[in-house]
Amino acid sequence: MSKKILIVDDEPDVISFVSAVLEENGYTSIGAKDGVEGLEVLRKEKPDLVLLDLMMPRKSGITMFQELRKDPNMSNIPVVVVTGVSEVTGVDFRNFMYKQPLRDEKKFVETTGLTKYTVPDGYIEKPIEPGELIKVIKEALKE
Amino acid sequence: MGVKRLTRMTKLLLIDDERPILEVLDLSLTSEGYEVITAESGHEGLKIFEEENLKLVLTDIKMPGIDGIDVLKKIKAIDSEAEVIVVTGHGDMDTAIAALQHGASDFITKPIRDEALMLALERAERKLSMTKQLKDYTENLQQMVERCTLELKQAQEELIRNERLAIIGDTVAGLAHYIKNILTGLRGGMYMVNTGMARDKSYMLQEGWAMVQRNVEKVSGLVLDLLRYSRERTPERSVCRPNEIVSEVVELLKDRAEEHHIELKKVLDADLKEAYLDRDGIHRVLLNLISNAIDACIYDTDTSKAWKVTVKTMLATDVGSGETILFEVTDNGCGMTDEMKEKLFTRFFSTKAGRGTGLGLLNTQKIIYEHGGEISVKSKVGEGATFSVRLKREMP
Ligand SMILES: Nc1ncnc2c1ncn2[C@@H]1O[C@H](COP(=O)(O)OP(=O)(O)O)[C@@H](O)[C@H]1O
Ligand SMILES: [Mg+2]
Numbered sequence: 001m002s003k004k005i006l007i008v009d010d011e012p013d014v015i016s017f018v019s020a021v022l023e024e025n026g027y028t029s030i031g032a033k034d035g036v037e038g039l040e041v042l043r044k045e046k047p048d049l050v051l052l053d054l055m056m057p058r059k060s061g062i063t064m065f066q067e068l069r070k071d072p073n074m075s076n077i078p079v080v081v082v083t084g085v086s087e088v089t090g091v092d093f094r095n096f097m098y099k100q101p102l103r104d105e106k107k108f109v110e111t112t113g114l115t116k117y118t119v120p121d122g123y124i125e126k127p128i129e130p131g132e133l134i135k136v137i138k139e140a141l142k143e
Numbered sequence: 144m145g146v147k148r149l150t151r152m153t154k155l156l157l158i159d160d161e162r163p164i165l166e167v168l169d170l171s172l173t174s175e176g177y178e179v180i181t182a183e184s185g186h187e188g189l190k191i192f193e194e195e196n197l198k199l200v201l202t203d204i205k206m207p208g209i210d211g212i213d214v215l216k217k218i219k220a221i222d223s224e225a226e227v228i229v230v231t232g233h234g235d236m237d238t239a240i241a242a243l244q245h246g247a248s249d250f251i252t253k254p255i256r257d258e259a260l261m262l263a264l265e266r267a268e269r270k271l272s273m274t275k276q277l278k279d280y281t282e283n284l285q286q287m288v289e290r291c292t293l294e295l296k297q298a299q300e301e302l303i304r305n306e307r308l309a310i311i312g313d314t315v316a317g318l319a320h321y322i323k324n325i326l327t328g329l330r331g332g333m334y335m336v337n338t339g340m341a342r343d344k345s346y347m348l349q350e351g352w353a354m355v356q357r358n359v360e361k362v363s364g365l366v367l368d369l370l371r372y373s374r375e376r377t378p379e380r381s382v383c384r385p386n387e388i389v390s391e392v393v394e395l396l397k398d399r400a401e402e403h404h405i406e407l408k409k410v411l412d413a414d415l416k417e418a419y420l421d422r423d424g425i426h427r428v429l430l431n432l433i434s435n436a437i438d439a440c441i442y443d444t445d446t447s448k449a450w451k452v453t454v455k456t457m458l459a460t461d462v463g464s465g466e467t468i469l470f471e472v473t474d475n476g477c478g479m480t481d482e483m484k485e486k487l488f489t490r491f492f493s494t495k496a497g498r499g500t501g502l503g504l505l506n507t508q509k510i511i512y513e514h515g516g517e518i519s520v521k522s523k524v525g526e527g528a529t530f531s532v533r534l535k536r537e538m539p
Contacts, residue, residue, distance in 0.1 A: 011324075011498075013354055017331030022348055024338055036446060062236055127327040130334065 003141065004048040005029045008038035008064065010056040010083070014128070018051065021130045027137075035064035035109040042074060049141055052120075065120065078140040080122035153268060154178045154195065158188035158202040158214060159230070164255075168201070171257060177264075185209030189217055192225075198271050199264070200227045204238055212242060227268035230255060276332065320497040321365070328358035339453045368502040371509070373426075378421035378513050382539070385468055386411045387420050389454055392429040392486035396437060407433075415458040419537050420469055424510040427456070431503040432472040432530050438495065439476030439528060451475055454505040458536070467498045475527035484520060 005027050007018050014030035022029045030045055032038040034056050042050065050068070054061035061081070069075050121140040124133055155177045159165050165181045182188035182197065186209050188202065200218060204211035215227050226248040231239045239250040240462075248270055335351025338344070393409050400407040433454060440450035457469040465529040486492040488508045493499035506530050511518045514534050522528035 011328075012327040013331055016350055016354060017328075017334060020331075020335045020338060020351070023347075024342075062240065066236065107187070127323070127330065 002026050002028050004045065005137070006032060006038065006041055006045065006050045008035065008050065008056070008061065008129075009053040010034055014053070014126075018128065018133070021128075021133060022137075023102060025134050038064050040068060041127050042068065042077070047077065049137060050077055050079045050091075051137075052079055054081055071111060078121040080124060080136055080140050081120040082124050082128065102124045122141040144345045148247075148456070153199055154180065154197055155264075156180050156182065156188060156192055156195070156197050156200045156202075158185060158206070158211070160184060160203065160206040164203075168255070168260075171260075172264075175261065175264075180185065185211070186213055192218055193221065196425045198222075198225050199267060200225060201230065201260075201264075202227060203230045204235075204242065205232060207367055212238070212245060215242060215245050215247055226271050228263050228267055272416055274384055279333045307421055317367070318491070318500055321500050322362075325358050325365075327388065328354060328361070332356075333359060346496050347363055365500060365502075368500065368506055371501060371506050376513065378510070380419045380421055380537075382417050383422045383425075385415055385420070385470070388422065388426050389429060389456055389470070392426060392433055393454060395430070396433055400437050400452065403437070403441050404449075405452060407437070408451065408453045410453060410455045412455075412457045415456050416469060417538070418534075418537050420468075420514065420534065421510070424514070428507045428510050428532065429470065429472075430530075431507045432470075435503060435531075436472050436474035436528070438499075439474050439478070441476075442494075443477040448475060457460065464535075468534045468536055470532040470534075471529060473527065473529040478524045478526050478528055479520075479522040485520060487520065488518075 005022055007015050007022075007029055009015050009018070009031070010033050012031075012033070015033075019029040019031065030041055030047065032041045038050075038052070041047075051063060052061045061083070065079060067079070067080065068077070122136040124136050153176075155172060157168055157172070157179055158181075159168070160183060162183065169179045169181055180191055180197075182191050185206055188200070189209065191197075192200065195207070200214075201265055202211045202214050211219075211229050215229060218225050218227055226299070229239070229242040229247045229250045231242065231250050233254055235252075239252075242250055251259045251263050287407045332351045332354030335347050335354065337351075339346075339348030339351055383424060389409055389411060393407060396471065428514070433452065436452040440452065443450065452472070452474045455469075455471040455473070456470070459467045459469060461467060483492075483494070487504050489502035491505070493501035508518055511534070512530055516532060516534035518530065518532050520528060520530050
């Protein structure tokens with residue numbers, strides 16, 4: 001059985017492209033165009049991993065991420081955050097999530113008081129590069 | 144902490160409504176060598192900020208009265224270079240992001256740890272000194288530019304006369320992100336075409352090719368928009384049927400509306416038959432206005448709404464001024480603030496983060512003015528918007 005990956009992105013082009021890359025590497029995929037649809041599909045399909053765009057209209061990726069982590073049925077599904085957010089808002093999201101230079105997760109949890117569930121399992125910046133995407137996914141799936 | 148302090152006595156304004164927190168932070172920051180000034184409310188904080196010459200502020204977010212985000216906004220409005228660090232609640236990422244988007248230089252979460260606080264402060268200070276350097280540098284540059292400007296005055300006058308060109312030059316940077324998105328689409332499409340060919344998967348090839356085409360379409364649309372905007376032209380009028388143009392555009396956009404559960408409706412005035420207009424121009428105008436209305440629904444966060452976009456035409460006969468054609472595009476999407484409304488027709492302005500160019504309304508307005516017509520907008524945040532276009536019928 002190949003692993004199933006949910007792609008949440010409001011840009012249909014990105015969903016098509018990423019699912020092609022995933023297919024090439026032996027994964028199956030499903031797409032959702034926003035956070036609301038994403039959570040629905042997530043509950044129904046129980047994917048093995050979620051690729052989540054952070055900047056989407058309506059329910060933002062961040063809100064969806066938090067809801068996912070709060071739901072005990074889904075909280076252990078690995079999430080890889082995909083975003084071009086730093087470029088758009090000037091917010092360096094990697095820095096934001098991990099509070100560099102406290103990149104060490106344990107230290108991050110201690111220092112910020114955030115729970116470990118607020119840290120995604122992987123991070124990739126747009127434009128998506130196929131090789132890097134697969135590498136990050138494999139790491140998040142512990143393959 | 145071991146890291147060397149960048150400045151000797153940095154003044155720091157501390158705003159928090161909880162006295163004990165203020166006292167503890169005051170002590171610990173004073174011992175780190177800061178000159179700390181405290182304020183117990185947003186109001187007091189802003190007053191001090193205006194009186195003293197401050198550059199570094201640490202403010203709590205949750206406060207009665209003026210809250211931290213407001214403090215941040217006001218401080219940034221007074222001095223955009225001031226560094227503001229906000230203190231957010233445990234795990235409150237949305238607020239943290241909001242603060243960062245409003246220009247906070249950093250955030251720390253409660254409970255406040257010394258280490259995180261010092262890191263944030265040091266980063267802010269480093270930024271301050273960089274900003275200062277940059278400013279000195281820019282001032283030098285400015286002198287040079289001024290000298291050049293003098294020499295180039297004549298040449299430049301000609302350029303400045305063409306206001307539209309100046310706007311384009313100013314904001315080409317804003318388009319870079321839009322173009323980059325298109326490139327991403329093109330690259331994705333090429334990847335799919337290549338893989339489809341190599342693996343003999345025709346569906347992938349087809350999908351990839353469609354993606355390439357769509358994105359090529361977008362580039363040419365952009366180029367056309369830019370050309371249209373930079374070029375003076377008189378409308379190429381012909382006798383045409385406005386209702387027909389509306390139907391065409393609605394047909395083009397109906398799939399997109401349906402996909403996002405938006406009802407797209409037209410209400411056409413049967414008395415409006417023929418008019419003497421630039422057909423392509425009016426097509427463009429309606430395409431812009433209706434796409435924007437659909438986008439406004441897509442970007443609306445209130446999911447309890449039944450979204451609806453209505454396009455109306457009307458033929459009005461005024462005794463004095465003859466026959467007038469009215470196009471009206473109404474949506475119940477996200478709406479706009481007054482501040483946004485002001486920018487709509489004056490600058491490249493887009494809230495669509497790389498998905499928009501901000502050229503749509505500029506061109507819409509230009510086409511309508513060239514027709515001797517008028518455009519106006521009514522909108523309320525959260526309730527929607529109505530764009531109205533008024534044109535003389537002017538038969539030949
Ligand atoms: N019907 C509408 N409702 C709310 N906002 C709108 C509407 N039409 C336009 N806007 C705002 O005006 C901005 C500029 O529109 P436009 O010039 O067409 O550029 P673009 O659509 O490429 O962003 C949009 O990004 C949006 O913020
Ligand atoms: Mg537009």
